[in-house]
Every structure is written in C-alpha cells, then in structure tokens.
Amino acid sequence: MNDRLFVSLILTVLLSFWLSLTTILGQQEFRADMNASIQQPICVQLSGNYSAGVFFTNRTTMGVQYPITVMTVLNNATGNYNGTSFGTTYYVQACAGNTIDVKVAHCACENLLCRSGDCAVGTDRLYVAYAADGGVGWANGTTPTFSVHSPPDTTNYYFQAVDDYQPIAGNLTPNSYIYMRYWIDPRPNSAPSGVYNTTFKIRAVEVFSSFGTCSC
Numbered sequence: 001m002n003d004r005l006f007v008s009l010i011l012t013v014l015l016s017f018w019l020s021l022t023t024i025l026g027q028q029e030f031r032a033d034m035n036a037s038i039q040q041p042i043c044v045q046l047s048g049n050y051s052a053g054v055f056f057t058n059r060t061t062m063g064v065q066y067p068i069t070v071m072t073v074l075n076n077a078t079g080n081y082n083g084t085s086f087g088t089t090y091y092v093q094a095c096a097g098n099t100i101d102v103k104v105a106h107c108a109c110e111n112l113l114c115r116s117g118d119c120a121v122g123t124d125r126l127y128v129a130y131a132a133d134g135g136v137g138w139a140n141g142t143t144p145t146f147s148v149h150s151p152p153d154t155t156n157y158y159f160q161a162v163d164d165y166q167p168i169a170g171n172l173t174p175n176s177y178i179y180m181r182y183w184i185d186p187r188p189n190s191a192p193s194g195v196y197n198t199t200f201k202i203r204a205v206e207v208f209s210s211f212g213t214c215s216c
Contacts, residue, residue, distance in 0.1 A: 010105050015024065037100030042102055044172070044204040049079040050090040054200065056184045071191070074137065074155060074183040087144030090180040092202060094172035102172050102204045105165040108136065108216030109199045117194025124195045126186050130158030134187030140168050148181055155183050165211040172204075 079089035114124040137155030169178035
C-alpha cells in the first residue's frame, strides 16, 4: 500500500474518532426564563351602615336623618355616634383571611348634586372639597370611640377634591379595623332647599401599591 495513502487513512480514522468524542463529550448551554406571577387576594369588609352610605343630618341629631337647617356649622353623619358609648358605626375591616397587610382610601365621585326639591335638579350643588366657607370633613381612628366627640363637632381632614383618593388607613393587618366619622359644612351657604347626593368609593390595595385613579 502506498505510504501516503496509509497515513491519510490513519489521519481520517483519527479525525473521525475525535469528532465522535467531541459529539459525545461536548457541552452545551441554554438560558431560559423562570417566571412566577403572583397576585395576592385583597379582602376588606364594610360595616352595614357604611356600605349603605353616609347620610348627613342636622348638627345634633344622631341615628336618623333630618334636614340640615344651619348651614354655617359642621353637621353630623347619622352614624357618627351610637348608643351610650358614642361609638361610630362606620368602619372598614381587613379580612382575617388576608395573607398580607393592606392600605385603604376613599374618594368622592363628584360634588353633591341636587336630585329633588326646590333646587335645580342636576345643577345646584354642595361642594365636597374644603374651602373657606365649608366642605365635607372626616376623621379616622382605630377604635369606635376615638377622640373626636360631639359637641363640639370637629374634623381632622377634608376631602381635597372629587375623584381624588385619600388614604384613611396606611396599614391594616388581617382582621384589624379602621373607624370613620364624617361631617358636612354645606357650601355654598345659599344653596336652595332640596336633596343633594353623590357617591363615594372605598379601595384597598397592598401596602406598597398605588391607589391609582378614582373612577366612579
């Protein structure tokens, strides 16, 4: 056999053997995502009176709604003070089954508009946001009897604007409560007689989340 042909065959066999080893013993790497998307369930419950609504009455009457006749003072919501202990009946409870803490906010969807009476329906309004001549105020606490008492009526905060979330509880652990009271000093003082109303919204989110936009 030709020596050159023999050497060529040996090199060919060795090269084939090396390629086989490379195929068998070689390493390859691939990268891919590991992904987990988590959405914790959020649960809060409103007291019966709170879920029914906030109804303003005159300055001293509790429990029953009567027309407001003094326009230049803070007038109570009907559930502000209840029974001999004068505890509020408005509260939000973080459900016991929550696995994380939550925060809670409220907003007024619009100003209080005339619905019936001598006022112009859908035109005359009582303004929610605070101004020098009045507005809708509120206070919060961790017990039903937190220290805002009547008389005299006082408020810690006012609605800043409509469609504007305001935090009422910064951190509610599972099965904990935030209690609320509301007042109105009607503005303008010259609003004609009638029934005025609006709606409000309660939102609960995870403690580090944004409340977003109040859209009713």
